[in-house]
Amino acid sequence: MHEKTILVVDDEPRAREGMKRLLEKWASGKHRIITAANGQEALDILRQERVHVLLTDIRMPEITGLDVLEEMREKDDSPAVILISAYPDFDYAQKAISLGVLNYLLKPVKKSELFEAVEKAIHVSEQKERERVMKQLIDDKLIDALDRHPQTREPIREAIQFIDRHLKDDISLKEVAEHVHLNPSYFSTLFKEQMKLTFSEYLTRRRMQRAKELLMTTDMAVSEIAEECGYKTAKYFIHLFKEMEGKTPSSYRKSQKEK
Numbered sequence: 330m331h332e333k334t335i336l337v338v339d340d341e342p343r344a345r346e347g348m349k350r351l352l353e354k355w356a357s358g359k360h361r362i363i364t365a366a367n368g369q370e371a372l373d374i375l376r377q378e379r380v381h382v383l384l385t386d387i388r389m390p391e392i393t394g395l396d397v398l399e400e401m402r403e404k405d406d407s408p409a410v411i412l413i414s415a416y417p418d419f420d421y422a423q424k425a426i427s428l429g430v431l432n433y434l435l436k437p438v439k440k441s442e443l444f445e446a447v448e449k450a451i452h453v454s455e456q457k458e459r460e461r462v463m464k465q466l467i468d469d470k471l472i473d474a475l476d477r478h479p480q481t482r483e484p485i486r487e488a489i490q491f492i493d494r495h496l497k498d499d500i501s502l503k504e505v506a507e508h509v510h511l512n513p514s515y516f517s518t519l520f521k522e523q524m525k526l527t528f529s530e531y532l533t534r535r536r537m538q539r540a541k542e543l544l545m546t547t548d549m550a551v552s553e554i555a556e557e558c559g560y561k562t563a564k565y566f567i568h569l570f571k572e573m574e575g576k577t578p579s580s581y582r583k584s585q586k587e588k
Contacts, residue, residue: 331361333451334378338364338371338385338394339413344436348384348443355444360451368392375401375408381454382447383408387425388416398428406461409450413438471534474524484509484516485523492532496539497559502528537573540566544582551578 335352339345345364352362363380365371369392371385385394394412401407412425415436425433431453432446487509492500505528506516520528536558543554555566570578 331359333360333381333454335360335362335382335384335447336365336371336374336380336408337362338366338368338383338389338397340367340386340389342366344386344413348438351440351443352447355447368394368397371397372400375404379406380408382411382450384411384413384447387412387414387418395424395428398425398430402428406458409453409457411446411450468534468538470526471531471538474526474531482519482523484511485520488516488520492535495559496536497557499559499561500532533569533573536560537570540570540578541574541581544578545585554578 335356337345337348337352339348345366349362349364352360356362363374365374368385368389371383372392374380375383375397383397385397387394398410410428410430411432411434412430413434413436417435431450434442434446488505491505491508502517503513506513509516511519517528520526520531524531526534540554540558543549543557547554549557551567552563555563558566560566560569567577570581574581576584
């Protein structure tokens with residue numbers, strides 16, 4: 330299976346096929362290289378499937394490379410972009426920068442420059458994907474609680490760190506209270522006062538966040554994820570996950586991958 334899809338757009342067949350051959354040789358089957366002969370064809374591909382890196386000529390008839398970028402800029406999963414031009418045009422370069430283009434290569438493109446630009450674009454694409462995944466993992470109540478973290482008293486900060494290190498263990502309020510040298514009753518009151526969540530609510534939300542992260546970034550079985558997040562049985566984990574997210578872990582994974 331290919332790791333990334335790279336789309337080459339150029340209305341000149343020789344330039345388009347030349348870049349495709351170079352990239353196929355460089356990728357050695359690791360990435361999928363596809364082409365489009367004009368801006369409209371490129372837009373059709375970009376609307377239908379996920380493209381990680383886009384290399385496009387600027388000056389094309391009817392729909393230019395910049396038009397393609399304008400059209401795609403609002404998409405959450407828009408590709409990392411490299412512009413190619415036969416003209417060192419300052420106005421085009423300025424516009425390209427405003428549209429978030431990573432690189433601007435002049436024809437004839439040198440092999441070394443092309444490969445370096447594509448490698449950088451793949452890295453940026455992976456970074457954007459991680460950010461997109463993290464955005465979907467956000468639990469507003471958990472974020473609100475953690476935003477208070479710098480202002481919390483030392484025992485609660487230490488407790489949060491302890492919880493994060495032991496998510497897969499069968500930890501209890503009593504155990505965490507003992508770790509931070511506080512009476513369990515006082516610790517419970519202090520935790521809620523500082524975090525605006527009870528110990529139990531915080532632990533559950535933190536475990537669910539970890540579960541969502543594993544569902545979206547690994548191929549681990551649901552039973553393995555349940556264990557990794559501190560649940561003794563997959564059945565209870567699935568019940569709790571559905572209660573909080575409105576769907577089973579498997580359905581959640583499927584829906585996120587479809588996005």
